[in-house]
Amino acid sequence: DGVLDEGEKYSAEDDYGHGDPVLAVADGEVVFVIDDQVQNADELTRRDGESIEDARRRVTSNQFRRFAENFRAAAAGNMIVLRHEKDGAVEYSAYGHLKEGGVAVKTGDRVRQGDVIGAVGNTGDSTLTHLHFQLNASPNAFFTRSLPVTFSNAEPRYMGAEPGVFMIYEE
Helix, strand or coil: CCCCCCCCCCCHHHCCCCCCEEECCCCEEEEEEECCCCCCHHHHCCCCCCCHHHHHHHHHHHHHHHHHHCHHHHHHCEEEEEEEEECCEEEEEEEEEECCCCCCCCCCCEECCCCEEEEEECCCCCCCCECEEEEECCCCCCCCCEECCCCCCEEEEECCCCCCEEEEECC
């Protein structure tokens, strides 16, 4: 309803949209998948009796350790990249922070526009359920040029103290 959630977060399942289906934006082939990530809310949440400064140090230390071990998984959590080709033009769509156990495809699968490929979650460097979507010029969603995206069936919403774009899907 255009209002940001408030309160303590201990379970992603309590978040609006958690587990909702993620659909392929266009026909394509699955070229990259991360599907073994879990979200440890305790790792990202201030603990009872912990100062804000100590919580920041602990969370930052954990995040940097995870980034050093596997940057892509630590940053995007469970992720799918699809390769799309039309009239000789090739683009790649990336879907990140997918739900634990929510990836429904594997590398090499062919998908059609609108197929369910995963479920919304908050794995990786994330503290709130959301879908990170981007369109790229190569399959590497982290070190490539991003491409502009135009949605024909979504309504932009702006909210919060820091402006951001929230897309509300319109069926």
